[in-house]
Amino acid sequence: MGYKVKRKAYRLRFEDPDMDGLVVLVHGMNTGKFIEFQNAKAKQEDAGPDEMSPTEEMCRMFVDALIEWNLEDDDGNLLPPTMESLESLDLDFSMAMVNAWPDAVKGVSDPLPQTSAGGQPSVEASIPMAVPSASLAS
Template identity: 50%
Template sequence: MGFKPKKKIYELKFEGDPDLDGLVVKLRGLNTGQTLGIETAREDGSEDAVNGMLRTYADRLVEWNIEGDDGETLPLTLDSILGLDPDLNDKVIRAWTAAINGVPAPLDSASPDGVPSLEASIPMDVPSESLAS
């Protein structure tokens, strides 16, 4: 019997960005070739590379709550993506690739202050002998 990897779906939320608060996007994961294609598109920046990246984004899109001017949820198509602000698409793609690469979300709150460890205060070098004046 062989091994079949599970297909992952990433649910992206943008609660830390006031411009995108409430946006929810779900995308399927990428294979290695698609991941490399997105990284190359970012570095290359050519129209062909970016169009390929946006096609991959459209192909992997499962769900979102982005509405058009009529109040209806936009269809999950490349045309809908092309009609969005480039900054929005960039933020979604960056959040998606960060989720795929396992970049953890920011902590909900600051870590509590702690006491410095004793080991950190122990000098590790042998002090030099003082010179006679």
């Protein structure tokens, strides 16, 4: 009897306070798609004029994985989760979503809150130590 892998969905998280309230749900990516995405990201600067730009390639992969989002146009109408809608958004906003996708898939954890001490001091460090006595000559 075999094991069937369940397809995952991810809710993207954003650090930018301007994106507070944004909900973006995407499918996960298989290993091949992740490698393809990373390769496109690495060659963003080197694309020739006749090739699909790596940025466009990354955006198309993202839109293909997009399940839903709660983005609205200026009139309050929901934008469909399409390439055309993504292209209508400011570049920094679009790329924040596109780049959050592989981070979610590979499990980048949220940073610790600024108030976090990152752990407690070791108990052993607070135990007083006696100064060892000088060695006795035989």
